[in-house]
Amino acid sequence: MNRLPLSRMSRAMLITLVGLLALPACSDDDEETPNIPDAGPRPDAGTDGGSDAGPDGGEPEPDGGSDAGTWVTEFSCEGKPQATLTFSPGQEQDLQNAVNDLAPCTSIKLGAGTFHFDNAVTIRQDGITISGAGRGAQGEATGGSASTVLDFSNATANTNGLDVVGKLFTVRDVALWNAQKDALRVENSANVYIQRIRTEWALENTESNGKYGIYPVKSRYVVIEDSEAYNAADAGIYVGQTRYAIVRRNIAKKNVAGIEIENTKYAYVEGNTATDNTTGLVVFDLPGNPIKGTDILIVDNIITGNNRPNFASVTASSSTVSQVPAGTGTFILASRRVEFTGNTWGKNNTVDIAVLSGLAIEDDVALWSAGFFNFASADVYIHGNTFQGESGIAVDNGNTDPQRRPLGALVGGVYQYARVAAEIEHVEHVLWDGMDPLPPAAAETTSHNKLNLCFTGNTLPEPNVAAVVDFDLANVATHLQAGPQNVAAAFGETRRFKQGEAPFNCAGFTPALSLPQP
Amino acid sequence: MKRTPYMKHLGLAAVVLAAVMAACSGDDEDPPGANVPDAGDAATDAGPDAGRPDGGDAGDAGDAGDAGDAGDAGDGGPQVPDGGESTGPDSGTPDASTALPNKLSDLKLFTGSPAEGNFQPVEGNLPYELTTPLFSDYALKSRTLAIPAGKTAAYAETDVLDLPVGTYITKTFSFPPDLREPDKDVRPIETRVLLRREEGWEAVSYLWNESLTDADKVAGGKVFKNYQVINAQGETETFDYLVPSRNQCQKCHHVVDANENQHLLPIGVKARYLNREHAYGGQAKNQLQHLADLGKLTGLPAADLIPHAPNAFDSSAASLDQRARTYLDINCAHCHNPKAQPGITSRLFLDIKTTDEFSNGVCKRPGSAGSGVGGEFDIVPGDHATSILWYRLNTEESGKMMPEIGRALRHDEGSQLISDWIDAMPPRACK
Numbered sequence: 001m002n003r004l005p006l007s008r009m010s011r012a013m014l015i016t017l018v019g020l021l022a023l024p025a026c027s028d029d030d031e032e033t034p035n036i037p038d039a040g041p042r043p044d045a046g047t048d049g050g051s052d053a054g055p056d057g058g059e060p061e062p063d064g065g066s067d068a069g070t071w072v073t074e075f076s077c078e079g080k081p082q083a084t085l086t087f088s089p090g091q092e093q094d095l096q097n098a099v100n101d102l103a104p105c106t107s108i109k110l111g112a113g114t115f116h117f118d119n120a121v122t123i124r125q126d127g128i129t130i131s132g133a134g135r136g137a138q139g140e141a142t143g144g145s146a147s148t149v150l151d152f153s154n155a156t157a158n159t160n161g162l163d164v165v166g167k168l169f170t171v172r173d174v175a176l177w178n179a180q181k182d183a184l185r186v187e188n189s190a191n192v193y194i195q196r197i198r199t200e201w202a203l204e205n206t207e208s209n210g211k212y213g214i215y216p217v218k219s220r221y222v223v224i225e226d227s228e229a230y231n232a233a234d235a236g237i238y239v240g241q242t243r244y245a246i247v248r249r250n251i252a253k254k255n256v257a258g259i260e261i262e263n264t265k266y267a268y269v270e271g272n273t274a275t276d277n278t279t280g281l282v283v284f285d286l287p288g289n290p291i292k293g294t295d296i297l298i299v300d301n302i303i304t305g306n307n308r309p310n311f312a313s314v315t316a317s318s319s320t321v322s323q324v325p326a327g328t329g330t331f332i333l334a335s336r337r338v339e340f341t342g343n344t345w346g347k348n349n350t351v352d353i354a355v356l357s358g359l360a361i362e363d364d365v366a367l368w369s370a371g372f373f374n375f376a377s378a379d380v381y382i383h384g385n386t387f388q389g390e391s392g393i394a395v396d397n398g399n400t401d402p403q404r405r406p407l408g409a410l411v412g413g414v415y416q417y418a419r420v421a422a423e424i425e426h427v428e429h430v431l432w433d434g435m436d437p438l439p440p441a442a443a444e445t446t447s448h449n450k451l452n453l454c455f456t457g458n459t460l461p462e463p464n465v466a467a468v469v470d471f472d473l474a475n476v477a478t479h480l481q482a483g484p485q486n487v488a489a490a491f492g493e494t495r496r497f498k499q500g501e502a503p504f505n506c507a508g509f510t511p512a513l514s515l516p517q518p
Numbered sequence: 519m520k521r522t523p524y525m526k527h528l529g530l531a532a533v534v535l536a537a538v539m540a541a542c543s544g545d546d547e548d549p550p551g552a553n554v555p556d557a558g559d560a561a562t563d564a565g566p567d568a569g570r571p572d573g574g575d576a577g578d579a580g581d582a583g584d585a586g587d588a589g590d591a592g593d594g595g596p597q598v599p600d601g602g603e604s605t606g607p608d609s610g611t612p613d614a615s616t617a618l619p620n621k622l623s624d625l626k627l628f629t630g631s632p633a634e635g636n637f638q639p640v641e642g643n644l645p646y647e648l649t650t651p652l653f654s655d656y657a658l659k660s661r662t663l664a665i666p667a668g669k670t671a672a673y674a675e676t677d678v679l680d681l682p683v684g685t686y687i688t689k690t691f692s693f694p695p696d697l698r699e700p701d702k703d704v705r706p707i708e709t710r711v712l713l714r715r716e717e718g719w720e721a722v723s724y725l726w727n728e729s730l731t732d733a734d735k736v737a738g739g740k741v742f743k744n745y746q747v748i749n750a751q752g753e754t755e756t757f758d759y760l761v762p763s764r765n766q767c768q769k770c771h772h773v774v775d776a777n778e779n780q781h782l783l784p785i786g787v788k789a790r791y792l793n794r795e796h797a798y799g800g801q802a803k804n805q806l807q808h809l810a811d812l813g814k815l816t817g818l819p820a821a822d823l824i825p826h827a828p829n830a831f832d833s834s835a836a837s838l839d840q841r842a843r844t845y846l847d848i849n850c851a852h853c854h855n856p857k858a859q860p861g862i863t864s865r866l867f868l869d870i871k872t873t874d875e876f877s878n879g880v881c882k883r884p885g886s887a888g889s890g891v892g893g894e895f896d897i898v899p900g901d902h903a904t905s906i907l908w909y910r911l912n913t914e915e916s917g918k919m920m921p922e923i924g925r926a927l928r929h930d931e932g933s934q935l936i937s938d939w940i941d942a943m944p945p946r947a948c949k
Contacts, residue, residue, distance in 0.1 A: 093738055094738075095738070096737075096738025096739060096763060097736070097737045097738035098737075098738070099738065099763075099765070100722075100737035100738050100739070100763045100764035100765050101737045101764065118741040118743065118758075119739055119741050119760065119763065119766075120763075120766070122763055122765035122766050122769075123765060124765040124768055124780075154743075155741075156741050156743075156758040156760050156926070157758065157914075157915075157916035157917075157919070157926055158916050158917060158919055158922055158923065158926075159923070163765075165768075165780060180916045180917060181916070181917045187859060188774070188778055188780065188859055207889050207890065208915075208916075208917065210917065211917065217863070218778075218859070218862070218863060233889065234889075241863070286885045287883075287885075288865045288885055289865075289885060312889040313889070314889050314890045315890060316890050316891060316892050316893050316894070316904070316909075317889040317890060317891075318883065318884055318889075318891060318893070318894045318895075318906065319889055322889050362883065364949075367883075370865070
């Protein structure tokens with residue numbers, strides 16, 4: 001994530017944004033060409049394959065994704081010749097030779113034990129299945145009688161573990177240990193099944209660990225299930241720039257980010273456990289990316305105790321998660337049509353859920369043109385979840401750093417004051433940055449909800465205490481960063497709401513999410 | 519037509535082999551032994567040809583690999599196919615249904631062997647050089663191009679030449695023990711082969727056996743752990759030399775089509791890099807013109823209309839900006855262009871055709887660059903030290919260095935060039 005450029009956010013800019021925001025609303029008009037300087041490519045231009053049944057067609061895409069299409073099988077091995085190759089530990093070079101000479105629809109069976117690789121295992125073929133004897137347990141660097149570990153500790157620099165491009169790819173029952181870069185990278189692929197695997201690095205809290213554990217990117221129709229990801233220096237499970245993803249029953253621990261859904265359309269995230277990361281489960285779009293993320297359903301996940309100090313937060317970091325304060329349960333940025341239900345949050349020291357505009361990390365509107373100005377977070381529906389409490393009690397674990405993790409520093413500053421001045425003991429469960437681009441009054445005194453953040457029917461530890469804070473990040477930043485600090489004034493830019501209070505007592509968005517499954 | 523040795527010091531092969539085996543026998547379990555292909559384009563090669571922005575170079579005499587070619591007729595090896603024949607390699611034209619053979623010798627693209635000191639391309643398998651090559655850990659590279667008999671390549675102004683089905687491109691990677699003496703005791707490690715089939719390009723590498731009698735196909739690649747060379751400063755560099763697996767070839771050699779499928783593609787065989795002279799039988803001649811004269815290239819325009827990439831390391835050859843952009847183009851743009859996956863993902867385009875400075879990285883924040891990569895922007899004008907682009911091509915840290923594959927060592931000259939280029943930009947704060 002980039003530095004928060006909040007102090008530069010001006011009212012003039014907000015006014016500019018008003019014009020931009022009006023555009024999608026005008027998309028029914030005959031004049032389809034938005035009157036924006038340098039509008040850039042339209043959403044998904046050039047990235048959608050013909051299989052995407054989504055509402056594309058070259059028109060600016062409406063936010064409401066009523067028709068998510070169907071789960072498409074782009075490649076099948078039915079009726080085709082199929083072969084099985086079997087390898088045991090010690091046959092690494094044979095395996096490498098075979099992997100680079102695969103016919104389509106080949107299954108590779110790996111025996112129990114430990115395979116030692118000095119290079120990535122690189123797959124560029126369709127219909128490939130890799131299966132081992134089992135993923136083993138957290139911390140196991142070697143395979144046993146019922147587990148298979150692919151050990152990349154001694155692999156040549158700058159290589160991933162499993163590096164895949166192909167349609168109908170399956171990997172199951174293996175562990176990927178100490179990859180030099182990403183443990184499993186699947187790019188530009190379709191019909192991907194990642195089942196019962198484990199990605200792990202030996203050392204905790206190590207910035208030089210690989211960035212991503214399980215990393216499907218720019219792919220279609222991806223299932224990640226019953227897998228585990230530990231100690232990644234960025235994200236344990238990272239679904240990037242993908243259309244149609246199911247992420248279920250996985251465990252992500254000791255990563256900077258547990259599970260990330262980035263610039264992704266149609267993701268179903270169910271029954272995962274994200275605990276003991278810096279941040280548990282995050283959804284965001286990044287600027288400059290042509291896939292505008294939308295339609296994310298997050299159900300029955302456990303997102304608790306994500307207080308690990310941010311070990312990616314070092315000098316000259318530029319990654320998104322390196323700037324997230326420790327203790328952030330869920331982080332939503334530049335995302336829309338995101339629904340949370342049945343989830344459990346608690347013991348996240350900074351906040352259970354933060355909902356932010358993309359402008360918080362990149363205030364140059366032009367840079368959001370690739371995704372059709374997808375900076376706003378809108379249509380976020382949080383209902384029927386359980387908040388256990390003991391969250392928001394120590395922003396960034398009390399170790400705020402305005403340079404490396406500015407968001408934490410701003411929030412921490414305000415709540416330090418709030419505790420003394422207003423007896424507010426913790427950050428509310430949901431922090432909304434209030435960077436609503438529709439025009440607020442010069443001195444905003446009431447919150448509106450044009451972007452439709454809804455918080456209803458959740459189980460709360462203290463039902464009579466405010467649950468949502470409208471935290472005007474831009475103005476808070478002005479008071480805390482520019483000129484003489486005025487903490488009281490910064491606190492004055494925040495407004496609190498109990499569950500059920502207007503304007504956040506809305507009932508979601510229409511059309512409701514309807515995600516296809518295989 | 520004169521005989522021209524393809525690889526040098528052939529008479530010394532046995533001696534050299536013994537010497538280098540000894541030199542490499544430390545803790546290296548797989549010592550590449552000894553001996554030599556033509557050291558076409560070490561980074562130290564700053565032949566005078568590079569100076570011309572246009573194609574009309576004369577007197578390409580400074581090339582380390584070929585300087586000794588003229589009149590060297592005494593080795594008894596097969597003749598190099600430099601003459602006027604337009605025939606292709608006499609065999610080896612692939613049947614699309616057959617796999618590449620397991621032995622390099624079975625491709626019939628070369629005769630002899632480094633062990634015997636007479637390793638030579640066959641007639642029709644033409645050696646060539648690039649004005650600025652891709653850096654690969656200071657490996658010396660010898661290239662050949664074999665267009666089958668009766669077929670022709672079509673000229674392309676900016677893209678890779680349109681090469682006909684059956685074309686082979688080879689590149690032999692070699693190291694001298696001491697980079698300060700790039701002609702001495704050079705030993706080939708691998709010969710990479712690209713084959714144009716009906717359905718597209720295929721790539722695989724052949725690994726030279728220890729006795730250098732032949733090279734074996736290694737689809738799975740090979741890592742030489744703790745490979746050692748003495749660098750330009752006289753220090754021993756220890757690194758992992760990677761012979762890429764077949765699939766890893768695609769990491770650099772690829773283009774993404776309109777249906778999001780990846781296809782393999784050569785990198786250097788573009789007019790702008792081929793537009794230089796090469797000594798054919800002692801006679802210096804423009805490489806593209808030579809191909810055209812052989813009837814192997816159609817559509818070649820007049821010399822002054824052919825683009826020319828300068829030698830990036832010859833400051834008299836072109837402006838700093840032109841040289842830096844050329845270096846980035848040949849080293850980075852096979853991925854960082856609008857039609858390759860990393861370019862599509864990162865939106866950082868370093869190809870020579872992309873000229874808007876933001877897409878080139880100026881004040882551009884990476885989408886996701888990871889931790890500790892020197893700064894927040896790809897290029898901060900005037901300040902290489904906080905520019906991620908420079909950081910990543912300068913570092914040797916795994917997971918942070920670029921290119922992603924094919925480099926374990928820093929290219930000192932390349933790092934300096936890009937540093938100078940960024941520092942020469944009018945300083946400006948990025949936001």
